Amino acid sequence: MNVRTSRDPKQLTEAMLAGDRVALARLITLVENRTLHSTEIMSRIYSRCGNATTIGITGPPGAGKSTLTSCVIEHLRARGKTVGVVAVDPSSPFTGGSVLGDRIRMQKHFLDPGVFIRSLSTRGSHGGLARAGRDVARLFDAFGKDFVVIETVGVGQTELDIMEVADTVVVVLVPEAGDTIQVMKAGLLEIANVFVVNKADREGATRMRTELEMMLHLKTSEGEDAEWKVPVLMTQASKGEGAEALLDACLSHVEFLNGRSGGKQLGKRARGEVLDICEEELMRRLRARSGDPLIASMLDAVTRGEIDPYQAALDLLGSEQGLAKLIARDGNG
Amino acid sequence: MNVRTSRDPKQLTEAMLAGDRVALARLITLVENRTLHSTEIMSRIYSRCGNATTIGITGPPGAGKSTLTSCVIEHLRARGKTVGVVAVDPSSPFTGGSVLGDRIRMQKHFLDPGVFIRSLSTRGSHGGLARAGRDVARLFDAFGKDFVVIETVGVGQTELDIMEVADTVVVVLVPEAGDTIQVMKAGLLEIANVFVVNKADREGATRMRTELEMMLHLKTSEGEDAEWKVPVLMTQASKGEGAEALLDACLSHVEFLNGRSGGKQLGKRARGEVLDICEEELMRRLRARSGDPLIASMLDAVTRGEIDPYQAALDLLGSEQGLAKLIARDGNG
Numbered sequence: 001m002n003v004r005t006s007r008d009p010k011q012l013t014e015a016m017l018a019g020d021r022v023a024l025a026r027l028i029t030l031v032e033n034r035t036l037h038s039t040e041i042m043s044r045i046y047s048r049c050g051n052a053t054t055i056g057i058t059g060p061p062g063a064g065k066s067t068l069t070s071c072v073i074e075h076l077r078a079r080g081k082t083v084g085v086v087a088v089d090p091s092s093p094f095t096g097g098s099v100l101g102d103r104i105r106m107q108k109h110f111l112d113p114g115v116f117i118r119s120l121s122t123r124g125s126h127g128g129l130a131r132a133g134r135d136v137a138r139l140f141d142a143f144g145k146d147f148v149v150i151e152t153v154g155v156g157q158t159e160l161d162i163m164e165v166a167d168t169v170v171v172v173l174v175p176e177a178g179d180t181i182q183v184m185k186a187g188l189l190e191i192a193n194v195f196v197v198n199k200a201d202r203e204g205a206t207r208m209r210t211e212l213e214m215m216l217h218l219k220t221s222e223g224e225d226a227e228w229k230v231p232v233l234m235t236q237a238s239k240g241e242g243a244e245a246l247l248d249a250c251l252s253h254v255e256f257l258n259g260r261s262g263g264k265q266l267g268k269r270a271r272g273e274v275l276d277i278c279e280e281e282l283m284r285r286l287r288a289r290s291g292d293p294l295i296a297s298m299l300d301a302v303t304r305g306e307i308d309p310y311q312a313a314l315d316l317l318g319s320e321q322g323l324a325k326l327i328a329r330d331g332n333g
Numbered sequence: 334m335n336v337r338t339s340r341d342p343k344q345l346t347e348a349m350l351a352g353d354r355v356a357l358a359r360l361i362t363l364v365e366n367r368t369l370h371s372t373e374i375m376s377r378i379y380s381r382c383g384n385a386t387t388i389g390i391t392g393p394p395g396a397g398k399s400t401l402t403s404c405v406i407e408h409l410r411a412r413g414k415t416v417g418v419v420a421v422d423p424s425s426p427f428t429g430g431s432v433l434g435d436r437i438r439m440q441k442h443f444l445d446p447g448v449f450i451r452s453l454s455t456r457g458s459h460g461g462l463a464r465a466g467r468d469v470a471r472l473f474d475a476f477g478k479d480f481v482v483i484e485t486v487g488v489g490q491t492e493l494d495i496m497e498v499a500d501t502v503v504v505v506l507v508p509e510a511g512d513t514i515q516v517m518k519a520g521l522l523e524i525a526n527v528f529v530v531n532k533a534d535r536e537g538a539t540r541m542r543t544e545l546e547m548m549l550h551l552k553t554s555e556g557e558d559a560e561w562k563v564p565v566l567m568t569q570a571s572k573g574e575g576a577e578a579l580l581d582a583c584l585s586h587v588e589f590l591n592g593r594s595g596g597k598q599l600g601k602r603a604r605g606e607v608l609d610i611c612e613e614e615l616m617r618r619l620r621a622r623s624g625d626p627l628i629a630s631m632l633d634a635v636t637r638g639e640i641d642p643y644q645a646a647l648d649l650l651g652s653e654q655g656l657a658k659l660i661a662r663d664g665n666g
Contacts, residue, residue: 043643061393176509270635270642275623277646279616285650286608286615295608302603309603310376313610317618 009037013044016143021116024143028118031135034128036288039281042135045142052084052141054148055250056166059188063172064198064237069151071243072250073109081147084140085109085117088133088152088162116140130161131280137165163191164269168253170246172196173212175204189215192230194249200234200242209234228256342370346377349476354449357476361451364468367461369621372614375468378475385417385474387481388583389499392521396505397531397570402484404576405583406442414480417473418442418450421466421485421495449473463494464613470498496524497602501586503579505529506545508537522548525563527582533567533575542567561589 003015003023007030015023027045031038055072057065069085076083109115120132133150140148152162163169171192173183176199183189195216197209212232231249235242289295298316301307307315336348336356340363348356360378364371388405390398402418409416442448453465466483473481485495496502504525506516509532516522528549530541545565564582568575622628631649634640640648 039643039647043641043647046641046643270638271632273642274632274635274645274649275616275619275628277643278619278649279612281646281650282615282619283608283612286611290608299604299607302607305603308376308379309606310372310379310610312607313614314372314376316607316611317614 009041027139028136032120032132048142049138052145052148053254054137054166056150056163056169058152059172063174065151065172067237071240072247075244075247076147082114082145084145084148086136086150087119133162134165168193168250170194172198174199175202175208193253195232196235198235198237200236342374361469365453365465381475382471385478385481386587387470387499389483389496389502391485392505396507398484398505400570404570404573405580408577408580409480415447415478417478417481419466419469419483420452466495467498501526501583503527505531507532508535508541526586528565529568531568531570533569
């Protein structure tokens with residue numbers, strides 16, 4: 001078998017679990033593109049997951065997340081830890097392209113065999129990017145990386161969804177990012193395990209920290225993080241200042257999680273994931289079958305204006321000879 | 334029938350199409366919450382859509398979108414047009430809450446019967462917010478509003494998805510928003526039909542306009558907007574300056590669209606929407622059935638660690654007595 005060209009999930013996963021970096025790269029591509037085999041691939045490697053610590057770094061554009069990520073990687077490497085990096089650029093719906101800025105900033109790590117960096121810019125459907133991010137993080141985990149760092153650009157719902165895979169979520173802000181009410185609007189207050197005010201030398205940094213601390217204090221003590229006091233750190237990523245303290249804060253949070261639940265969060269999430277994976281598989285099969293006469297004739301009727309798209313969908317789903325059977329026939333189980 | 338309490342899609346849609354504002358408000362709530370009936374509701378009103386002009390206003394947090402939206406509404410009202418406003422706040426995954434700032438800024442329009450404002454903060458699944466935004470915009474359209482203005486906070490994928498329903502997309506930036514490369518990263522260059530540099534009195538505004546114009550010039554002339562020259566306007570929304578010119582630019586773009594295709598974009602999108610609506614219906618039925626013995630026993634096996642979530646999903650979909658039949662039995666068709 002040549003792992004450089006193989007698309008066979010069994011061969012590739014076996015090679016990857018034996019330490020083959022090329023097989024890992026191929027698998028990431030297959031999973032990123034949400035190909036027909038991605039669910040099978042993930043099933044094959046799932047039992048090897050759960051050893052890595054996953055750190056999510058998010059925040060508004062221009063907050064210096066990439067620079068900070070780069071600093072954190074440096075400290076992890078200095079401590080002898082291996083790292084997988086998932087850099088998520090919001091996809092452009094037209095070009096599908098991502099700007100290479102983040103990769104350029106991280107170039108010093110590209111020659112280090114202990115670091116594996118992958119940029120994702122998944123085109124396409126709702127939730128695809130979050131699922132790809134989650135699965136690539138798990139591939140790194142199964143491959144044996146000690147740490148996985150997920151960096152997301154932007155503050156939208158998709159980016160928050162990606163953070164669900166992280167053990168520890170770092171939210172990076174800058175004094176210029178607008179008043180702290182934006183943080184609340186974007187839902188960042190709820191997901192942050194650690195706050196960072198980057199570019200801490202700029203005007204307004206101390207005020208921002210105070211505001212964040214006040215908001216955190218006001219936040220009702222409920223939910224799973226009730227006993228974890230979210231710290232607000234000050235950094236200057238461009239000079240590397242504060243990055244090691246950030247890493248230590250993340251490690252403290254992971255220690256807190258381990259102490260509380262006796263392990264990583266992987267297992268707890270698994271149940272909730274089943275229906276999410278079903279959803280994606282259903283859609284993949286549906287789209288793969290869109291040329292089928294049943295679906296095609298319905299789409300044509302919609303194009304001719306004979307039926308509205310909502311009723312067309314209801315008719316397709318309700319049809320005795322319909323969609324449901326088409327979907328089951330694609331089953332791998 | 335009392336439209337204040339009814340949940341019957343037929344009664345509510347008939348009352349709404351006859352001009353009942355309470356029925357409209359009830360329908361918006363049902364559609365926003367993506368209830369079991371939302372697909373049926375949309376099917377009932379679809380034939381009445383296509384008359385309104387839909388303007389999407391987006392951009393990073395703190396760009397002044399709400400203030401600008403408010404100004405645009407004012408000018409539309411001065412021209413005797415009725416307006417429906419969809420204000421989309423990113424949902425907080427934990428609280429489901431939205432901050433009321435935008436509504437407060439728009440309060441002067443709340444007493445005007447020609448303006449109907451609705452804030453959305455859909456909790457929940459991937460794509461739900463985009464679908465809710467699209468459907469609420471169509472409810473306004475079917476109700477007879479001349480214009481629908483959709484304002485989204487944030488620049489993530491979800492927010493871009495919402496913009497797909499708009500005839501004209503306005504991207505609002507401020508000089509502080511970071512360098513213009515962020516615009517490219519976020520995919521805003523591709524979706525903008527009109528650019529606005531708001532807070533135009535601030536330092537860097539002219540430079541930002543020049544950079545945007547350069548990027549627009551460099552953008553390869555391809556795709557459907559090849560003949561439309563994207564303007565870059567300067568505004569000071571807080572003083573109302575530039576808002577009328579913005580409205581005129583939007584109207585020019587709509588005129589351009591009408592001249593090119595002989596009509597609104599509604600019909601062209603319908604075909605592509607069928608599978609998207611199927612996807613959502615499938616998921617709604619799947620989740621509604623999660624207590625069914627077949628699904629419940631599989632979820633329990635995942636919790637006990639006997640099977641991984643990926644294989645569980647494949648088994649569910651592939652089962653002869655499986656999911657497919659459960660889904661078809663929920664059919665309304």
